[in-house]
Amino acid sequence: MKKIFTLLAATMGLLSASAQQHGAMTFAGKSVFYISAGSTQMGTTETASDTVRYEGSDLTLPSMKYNNMVIPSFTIKNTKYTGDHEGVTWADQPFTATVGGKEVKGSSLKGSFTHDGGVYKLSLALTFNYGAMPMPITYSIESYYVKPTTKQVSVVVGGSIGPYINPSVTYDARIYEVDGQKQLDIALHEYSLDGTVMGDILLGSHIIKGLTWNEEKGGYFRDYSQDGITFHFKTSQGMDGNYGFTKGGNLLVKMNGTDITYAENAFQPGAMPFPIVSTFGKDDATGIDHVTTTQQQVSKSRKYISNGQLIIERDGKKYNVQGIEIR
Known part of the structure; x- marks a missing residue:
């Protein structure tokens, strides 16, 4: 039994080291943000290009805005995953983070990092509560390196x-x-x-x-x-x-x-x-x-200096370097 635990620990260590070989990577893509009130979705916001940072087992999310409330960018540390630097899967898991003195308490984080034919893709879906806010927030993104x-x-x-x-x-x-x-x-x-x-x-x-x-x-x-x-x-x-x-x-x-x-x-x-x-x-x-x-x-045009100014003649017309015709 001790050998099995030792083998598992060594395997997880290798996976962690392998996943961190790529270093910090920035991904950009379309995101969707909304707040759930029972079965109702409120404040649905689509952003054409949000940015996520992925480094080792850490994920940094962009800031999010709902009406006058701004949730600052925050980092989820030590996420649990399987795979290596060529492909990673985050099975559904809870998480916590702190930003601006407020707690981010996540009930769900899942996603994947894939590499196929030179295309590096990061997909994430999260549900969490921010500070004392009673309603959960859902955020998802499909992004590329x-x-x-x-x-x-x-x-x-x-x-x-x-x-x-x-x-x-x-x-x-x-x-x-x-x-x-x-x-x-x-x-x-x-x-x-x-x-x-x-x-x-x-x-x-x-x-x-x-x-x-x-x-x-x-x-x-x-x-x-x-x-x-x-x-x-x-x-x-x-x-x-x-x-x-x-x-x-x-x-x-x-x-x-x-x-x-x-x-x-x-x-x-x-x-x-x-x-x-x-x-x-x-x-x-x-x-x-x-x-x-x-x-x-x-190259067939004529260029010369007149009164300290470069003049370009082309097709019978004169232009200065700003492209304005001189009459």
């Missing part, structure tokens, strides 16, 4: 102006499945470029969703020019606002597992008549046909 990658970004304006370099820019990648097809979301963090022809510029954060595999280009690709995305664009020469992508909004991303190895983004903010092309990491070929075509067109 968000992996940050930091590399150098190189930016070229108008096909030949630049490149301008920022050595440390972060993109977040999130691979998931829709009807059996892998899709990729990329969150571009805010970054700056100094000393460009437009002065010092700041490109705001934004998310490009729904990239799908393109065999010809050898990566995940999306033309996002019609997706209604806006981002903050600021220059030391006067541009400062939120701009959409009028044309040429194309993103190609090459992956190695959950890591981004290379990305190329071609876009034209606002009324700018020529493209900005940014490359994330290094690659031998662009793979984006639209970028190549646009660059060839721009």
Whole structure:
């Protein structure tokens, strides 16, 4: 009997160590929150992208809001599970946590962490009471791993102006499945470029969703020019606002597992008549046909300095670097 208990203890120790090999992982996905009053559900709230953190046997939930009440983010420690870093199951279990001096008393926690073909998925369902609140809260989430990658970004304006370099820019990648097809979301963090022809510029954060595999280009690709995305664009020469992508909004991303190895983004903010092309990491070929075509067109334009200002002539019209036509 002693040998059996020793074997069980050793096995659980190995599972715990194996589950912690992945380190801290952040997941994002759609969540549903509601309060139960008997058979009635109140305050049902759906959030398109909530964030959960998973590390070893600990789970950190996001903050939740109901009317004027805010439940701060809290961590459930030492959850019980079976499996390893490739797949974990949480059988239905009670739990407790403390946040802001109030107790979180859970009557149910269950879920799973799966890894299938490069798609890491975390599904959770919890029921708990918060502080002195008499009615239980139910929270569930279907989420996918968000992996940050930091590399150098190189930016070229108008096909030949630049490149301008920022050595440390972060993109977040999130691979998931829709009807059996892998899709990729990329969150571009805010970054700056100094000393460009437009002065010092700041490109705001934004998310490009729904990239799908393109065999010809050898990566995940999306033309996002019609997706209604806006981002903050600021220059030391006067541009400062939120701009959409009028044309040429194309993103190609090459992956190695959950890591981004290379990305190329071609876009034209606002009324700018020529493209900005940014490359994330290094690659031998662009793979984006639209970028190549646009660059060839721009290369035929004439650029010169007039009264200390860069002027670009194209198709018989003159533009400044902000894309404003000079008449």
